Amino acid sequence: MIGPYYLQLLILIGINTIMATSLNLILGYTGQLSIGHAAFMSLGAYGSALVTLHFGFPFLVSLLCGALFAAFFGIIIGLPTLRLKGDYLAIATLGLGEIVRIVFLNLELTGGAVGLRGIPKKTTLLWVVLAVLFTVFILSRIIRSRIGRAFIAIREDETAADSMGINSTYYKTLCFGVGAFFAGLGGGLFAHYMRYLNPNSFGFMRSIEHLCMVVLGGLGNMWGAFIGATILTVTPELLRTVADLRLLIYGAVLVLMMRVRPQGLLGQPLRNGIPLLGRFFQQARPKL
Amino acid sequence: MLKVENVSAGYGGIKVLDRISFSVSEGKIVTLIGSNGVGKTTTLRTISGLLRPTEGRILFCNEDISKAAPHKIVEQGISHVPEGRNVFPRLTVKENLEMGAYIRKDAAGIRKDYQMVMETFPQLAQRQRQTAGTLSGGEQQMLAMGRALMSRPRLLLLDEPSMGLAPLVVLGIFEIIKEVNRQGTTILLVEQNAQVALRTAHRGYVMETGRIILEDSADALLQNDQVRKAYLGE
Numbered sequence: 001m002i003g004p005y006y007l008q009l010l011i012l013i014g015i016n017t018i019m020a021t022s023l024n025l026i027l028g029y030t031g032q033l034s035i036g037h038a039a040f041m042s043l044g045a046y047g048s049a050l051v052t053l054h055f056g057f058p059f060l061v062s063l064l065c066g067a068l069f070a071a072f073f074g075i076i077i078g079l080p081t082l083r084l085k086g087d088y089l090a091i092a093t094l095g096l097g098e099i100v101r102i103v104f105l106n107l108e109l110t111g112g113a114v115g116l117r118g119i120p121k122k123t124t125l126l127w128v129v130l131a132v133l134f135t136v137f138i139l140s141r142i143i144r145s146r147i148g149r150a151f152i153a154i155r156e157d158e159t160a161a162d163s164m165g166i167n168s169t170y171y172k173t174l175c176f177g178v179g180a181f182f183a184g185l186g187g188g189l190f191a192h193y194m195r196y197l198n199p200n201s202f203g204f205m206r207s208i209e210h211l212c213m214v215v216l217g218g219l220g221n222m223w224g225a226f227i228g229a230t231i232l233t234v235t236p237e238l239l240r241t242v243a244d245l246r247l248l249i250y251g252a253v254l255v256l257m258m259r260v261r262p263q264g265l266l267g268q269p270l271r272n273g274i275p276l277l278g279r280f281f282q283q284a285r286p287k288l
Numbered sequence: 289m290l291k292v293e294n295v296s297a298g299y300g301g302i303k304v305l306d307r308i309s310f311s312v313s314e315g316k317i318v319t320l321i322g323s324n325g326v327g328k329t330t331t332l333r334t335i336s337g338l339l340r341p342t343e344g345r346i347l348f349c350n351e352d353i354s355k356a357a358p359h360k361i362v363e364q365g366i367s368h369v370p371e372g373r374n375v376f377p378r379l380t381v382k383e384n385l386e387m388g389a390y391i392r393k394d395a396a397g398i399r400k401d402y403q404m405v406m407e408t409f410p411q412l413a414q415r416q417r418q419t420a421g422t423l424s425g426g427e428q429q430m431l432a433m434g435r436a437l438m439s440r441p442r443l444l445l446l447d448e449p450s451m452g453l454a455p456l457v458v459l460g461i462f463e464i465i466k467e468v469n470r471q472g473t474t475i476l477l478v479e480q481n482a483q484v485a486l487r488t489a490h491r492g493y494v495m496e497t498g499r500i501i502l503e504d505s506a507d508a509l510l511q512n513d514q515v516r517k518a519y520l521g522e
Contacts, residue, residue, distance in 0.1 A: 146390075153387050156376035163336060163370060165362030165391035165439060 007125060009237065011193055014128035015186045016229035018135045020213040021222060022182035025139055027211070028219035029148065030175040031155030032082065033090040036097030037183055037210045039077075042202035043070040043100065044184025045191035046110050049119045052192070059122040059192065063131075066188035067181045073100075074180025075173055082172040085158075097207055104199040115198035116191075123193035131189055135182050140222055142178065151175055155220075205247065212250050215257055218264025227265055289314040289474055290335070290366075290443055295344035295354070297334045304330045306498040307344060312443065312476050317469050319477040319485040319506065321519060322495035328478040329371050331495075332445045335476075336368035337361040348443070363391055367441035371448050373432040377421030381412055384420050384431055388438030398438070405434040408464060426457035430464070443474045450481045462488045482519035486510045494519070 002010070023037045048066025051057050057065070081092040104110045111117065142148050150171045153161040161168050191197055209232065217228025236246055257264065290312040298304040304327045312318045320328050333339040335346055337358040346354040353361055362368075367388075376384050385405060389398045406413040409430045415423065420431055429449055436444055449465065450458040462484055469475050479485035486492055492509045494502035502515065509515050 149387065149390070152379070153376060153390070156378060157374050159338070159370055160374035160376060161387075162338060162358040163362065163368040163374075164387055164435070165359045167357065167359040 002125075009234065011123065011125055011128050011189075013230050013233045014125075014132045015189050015193070016210075016213060016233050017132050017226045018182055018186035018189070019210045020217065020225035020229040021135055021139055022179045022186070023210045024214045024217075024219065024222070024225040025142070025151070025182075026175055026179040027214055028221065028225075029143055029155060030151040030172060032172060032175065033086060034093040034176070034179075035090050035204075035207045035211055036077075036093035036095075036100075037179075038202040038204070038206035039097035039100035040070045040074055040180040040183035041187035041190065041206070042104060042197075042199065043073050043180070044187030045197055045202070046104060046116065046187075047184065048188035049116055049191040049197055050109065052119060052122075053116075059127070062192075063185060063188040066191070067184035070184025070187065071177045071181035074183075075177040077180075078173045078176030082169065082176065094204065094207070097204065101199045101202055104202075110197070110199070113199070115196055117196050119191055119195045119197070121192060121195050123189045128189055131185055135185065136222060136226075139178075139182070143222075147171065147174065208250065212254060215264060216253060218266040221264065221266045224264050224266035289349060290476065291347040292331075292335070293344050293347070295331075295334060295341045295346060297330055297339050297341045299330075299339075303342075304498055305334065305341075308495075308498070308500050309344075310493050310500055310503065312474060313491075314442075314474055315469075315472070316491060317465070317475045317477060317489040319479055319489035319492045320495055321479055321482040321485055321492060323480065323519070326495045327498045328480075328495055329447055332368060332370075332447050332476070332478055335361075336366060336445060338368075359391070362439055362441075365440075365442035366445065367436040367439050367443070368445040369432045369436045369447060369449070371451065373425075373428045375420035375423070375428050375431050375435070378419055380417050380419050381423070381431055382416045384435050385412075385438050388435035391439055397440070401438055401440060405437055408437075408467065409434050425453050426461065429453065429461055433461075433464070433468070437468065437473070441473060443476065444468065446475060446477045448478060448480060450479060450484065458484060482515065486515075 019037060019041060026032050026034050044066035047069030048062040051065045052062040077096050081089060081096065084092050105113055150166045153164060153166055154168050154171060158168050213228035213232050214225055216231060217226065218224030239246065292308060292310050294307045294309055296303060296305050296307050308331065320331060322328055330339065334341050337356055341354050345352050348364055348366060353364060376387060379387065385402060392398055411427055412430055412434060415427065420428060423431060446465065449461050453461065458481065465475060465477065466488055477485055477489060486506045486509050489506040492504065492506045493500050494515060504512065
């Protein structure tokens with residue numbers, strides 16, 4: 001029906017959509033600049049793979065174990081780091097992401113630098129589609145709920161959110177936990193598709209890739225994350241011949257988007273001329 | 289209603305409040321005046337829980353709230369309108385007001401209070417669908433106050449409502465403050481604009497470098513020589 005090449009592309013688009021939408025919850029809706037999303041993905045990937053290898057649980061159970069494992073660490077990591085704001089949070093999450101990677105690199109259990117081999121291939125296109133639908137459904141329900149309103153209030157103005165009676169520490173940690181859960185889910189799918197895990201596939205650049213997807217598609221827009229994930233999964237394939245320039249292109253995309261269309265391809269229309277990312281890069285933009 | 293007893297607070301090692309004590313009785317407007325940097329805003333932040341007092345205690349309706357988290361204090365009935373207004377810039381006026389009722393669950397009561405806010409601030413009623421960031425300074429101040437009222441507070445903390453507003457707009461805002469008070473909300477008002485604050489309030493405290501140096505009825509303070517010289521420019 002579909003050739004294996006296109007099948008792989010579709011599966012990767014699906015996994016990246018899960019990664020981008022879950023990061024979108026943290027960055028686009030709650031406004032927390034986290035650039036360690038690949039770490040949560042790796043926690044889910046290794047978590048679910050190890051469970052499958054050692055206990056032989058059914059796929060769904062392994063996936064959930066991996067996702068819960070990532071969510072647990074999301075909360076543990078979130079508690080101390082979410083006291084920081086903006087750039088400081090970014091640096092802290094970046095550092096923690098690297099710590100996770102280096103721990104996996106040195107653990108015997110995970111195969112260290114050699115990587116973890118022999119994971120059974122269980123991820124099919126159907127699983128991925130179901131997981132994407134599940135992720136998008138749960139996340140959009142959260143966003144339209146009371147919890148989602150608290151997230152948005154924190155994004156808009158944390159002090160004001162506090163004085164509305166919103167427990168911002170609680171909600172920020174919750175947001176990290178939920179975001180990490182779905183990142184872990186994506187990681188689990190990735191592990192059971194690739195059948196081989198190496199800590200270096202979850203490095204800093206992977207996090208930046210997720211960030212680019214969200215920014216390109218539009219912060220705070222569910223469809224945006226999907227579009228961003230699709231474009232940034234397909235483009236590198238089309239640009240195979242200039243693979244070395246990929247990172248350069250990512251950087252250029254980020255800068256270009258900030259200048260030309262800060263709300264992303266599908267982001268909410270600029271309501272007051274203050275794009276979300278503009279807050280992080282205020283110096284780069286003239287005051288409106 | 290509110291009793292602040294020997295409270296000290298500060299940021300890091302710097303002590304901003306030095307054992308201040310004052311009280312606000314129910315149904316009144318009480319003002320805290322003083323120049324820049326004497327600790328007025330810090331006082332409000334300490335009451336609303338954004339800052340922990342290092343000593344002393346704060347009693348609200350005879351309950352110690354000095355160690356409570358900000359969201360708990362809102363639930364107790366204290367609503368804080370921070371300095372510089374802090375509206376949610378990219379949410380609409382309506383969404384901002386709904387956010388003010390975040391801790392409440394009585395949909396009917398919220399709708400009723402929404403109508404009440406619309407009547408109190410007719411200017412906002414015309415702009416319900418506009419985003420808060422596009423409002424003028426005075427309208428943002430009104431929105432911040434309306435939003436605070438949506439939690440149906442017993443005590444409203446207002447931080448510099450006159451900041452950055454034209455004199456005529458300031459008068460309008462203070463008329464509304466009086467009106468809100470007449471409808472039964474107790475108000476603690478922090479102001480640099482001593483003139484208009486003392487004309488609005490029932491009672492006043494004068495702060496200087498982290499201490500309260502004078503307290504009296506607002507009328508008496510308006511006549512006080514020291515206050516007239518230092519704060520009313522006479």
